[in-house]
Amino acid sequence: MTLTADCSLETLLSYVAREDVRLSASGGALRYDAPARSAGPLLEAALRRHKPALLARLAAGTAEASREDADDAEDGVPADPEAADPEAADPEDAGTVEERAPATREQSGMVMRHEQTKEPQVWNVALRLRCEGPLDVPALRRALEKLVHRHHALRSRYAWEQAMASTGTGGTRSAAAEPSPGRKLWQEVLAPRPVSLPVEDLREVSPPERAERLEAACDRIAQTPFDVARSVQPRVKLFRTGDESRTLMFVLHHISCDGWSVSVLLKELGTLYGNEAGHLPLRPLPPPTSQCTDYARLQASSALPEEEHRRRVDFWADRLAGCRPDSGLPADRPRPAVLSGRGATAHAVVPAELFGALRDFARETGTTPYAVMLAVLVRLLHHLSGRGEAVLSTAYANRAHPSTDTLVTCTATIVILRLRTDGDETLSELCRQVTAGLAEGITNFIPYARIREGLSRHHGVELPSSIPLGATYQNSVDLSVDLPGVSTTVTDQTGLTARRDCSFSFLPCADGTAEIHTEFSTDLYEPATVEGWLAEYAGLAGAMLREARAVP
Template identity: 40%
Template sequence: MVGRAPATFQQRNFIEQHHRHALPQVFNVALRITLTGDLDIPALRTALTQLCARHESLRTRFVKDGEEWWQEILRPRPVDLTVEDLTGPGDTADGSVAEADEAEVKRISAEVAETRFDLAEGVAPKLRLLRTGPSTWVLLFLLHHSTCDGWAVSILLSDFAALYGAAVTGEPHTLASTVPQPTEYARWQRETIGDKADQRVLKYWARELEGASFPHGLPLDRPRPETLSGQGRVVLFHVGADVRADVERLARKCGTTPYAVTIAALGRLAGKLSGKPETVVFVSYANRERRAFESLMACTVAGFPLRVRTAAEETFTGLVRRVTLATTEAIDHVMPLRRLAKALREDLGVEIPDRVPLGFQYQNSLETDIELPGVTAAVEDLAVPASRSEFNLGLVPAGDALAGYVEYSTDLWDHATIEGWAADYVSLLAEEVRAALAE
């Protein structure tokens, strides 16, 4: 061990959820990186070793001392990366993967994605390199969510590309010589925020959440079990370039961002499905306003409950503007929901749940395009068949369009139901935005 500090608020949240969730592998962040070309495997090992040495979060373990969780930083060590050769007589002359090999790649990918982390042992990335053809490889990269968020994944991929390029060419990389570390972030949190709840923040949330209805009220395909199993699936969908362009036009017209437009549409859809005049949505955002921590390889995500009030007589433009104002105020008073629920109960006698079953993310900080010398790299996420919440919708800018996903509990809904709602969301978003622009 070379360093120790209290866990960050985000790390503590993930540690607690990891130990409470029926399927803790739901907090895995799994990447499949397909590499095509002249891969330099020794350079790859060097780059991965240097990446883990550069970022302490990639060699951290979590231990409990009394009531406090601590992050302990382990010494850097060489990455052990062996090549698993899946090629065989079925491979084609041009190096593409035969069907049997691709099936095996998918099986191994799923196996890696579902690997559970032992937080006390450490959250070092779990790596596997598969050779799938004469000039094709698949690098499987598994992280724990306590280590990273979308912003951090972008940092990781960018640094990896720079380190691999330097290892291949022998030229020095141009990365900063030092980067901020999670231990520094934890100490900054304690010094600036502390563990004592701010009464100004508590009074704001007590007013904002008074009378809020936290259950989403979405119709279920089967009765709700007493305890959810954690099992889940993901539905992928697509918001076309024309709709995205309209979303951005409306955002500019309202003096806001595409986030406000897209979550307003989710509120409208949820209201139509549930028949309720409002929907409480848990919103996650990058929380990277402080420049000193822009290059921090860690999870800094913060979140807050947002009441999307969808009164029938209000225009969509009005809803977007109200969502924008509520979001701005919420970010100014943000506090981890579990801390907030406990503090409201103990300090003000106000009861709110410490979980919101419906979530939303607009991940405009995720960047997965990387350039490697002599190699083409394609990065994709691997989904774990589990769900962190009951229903969680996310959008990620992808070229001129938006890639969408819905992670949902299979205890509550059928796949076809969620596919239908995803299609309804895209249609409703297009219609509402088009009408608002015509006003």
């Protein structure tokens, strides 16, 4: 029996029963939940055609309940955002699937890591925007809505090719279920829907309590995990802390963005807000250079030939033969069988004079500031572990194609570095090793999951599911946003989670300094231990630099 837009009610009911489409009513709107194979424009049209009859049957208790919204137009947004319910939940209802494409390698890996992590909120990317000035809240809501509507990655969900087993409480599919071999992950772009901006007014409480409540609320929003099978639409909430002081929480899932994407989003948010608030001249935004679905197709069309893939597997087998991929860092506690995901952060500042000297050294020796800072880190890891090598992962933006310029999705991936040291190398020698390792890793790049699988299958080498040590240099991240007429400061809302044993992030700052951010597992390390490492880093960098520049 084929479904058509003008089918009879009996045909539609038969289709609903056969395809496990769940129906429910909510405030006069008809909602449905359907397996991906069954959803689409024909089902939507048929449901709208027979909506009165279906609502009547639901009211009589003759259909099952579900969650999805089949009539977006009946969902409103608060007319006065400043009066919105402060505890209103984020609308993560799905709705109509607008486009469907295979998931990218990065998306597939992210979903698997999301499923396997005890604390999946570790994959949240939480930003706090502190706004001082006459903020136009309705204009901000409209700007956020247009931002979500512009980028497919901000209104997607992820579904396996075959429907997941029923939960027994409504039949909702879940990406948290373990996929069977051969299952394929799809990204489903949902049709644009209104974006609400809940507002909580904290002006009536005392300043100490206000600060405490704001911190707790921001942390709660940042630490709430996404259901990637339902929606990864960003969570937003605005807190009013003074007559012209507000804080916006803007939380994304890492599957939707990387550092490059965050910079794009903040820049566009400023432009969209200025346009919506009526600031002249208007600055129309061109369409994004591509969408996450376009990137998936580009990735599929440029897959490596089998012979080249095998050559790269052999390269990594040779590069990683006999390595010890555990961190080697002395832990304060015994390692549990599985890390909980609980973590903390530590921070240090590299003074402007020292960071400037490191950058000058990079320029003089034909390398990069990251290579110099990573070389210092390798020496520090040697001091701490006593080992003659360090194995770590480093982020690779993976944005060489021009279509990725304003693409919002996670293209960033990791390159594995195996760096050998006996503690006696000069800074120049370590920098050359780092630079060569990065260049060779990018030239022979294949995703880490494929390296693991290839080494296990063809070489009998077993690697952990993730490399315990990580390092990044965030020169592509611009945490600034220009909201006309409003002074805005953007900071990361760091959570109490850790994605690996320990990761080091280097961030050059506008004032000439550099910041070092360390995220570490509290299952293994005390904060004081990691803070001691960071304190040692600056002194070691200065000593290595003086040694490199000493006259023989």
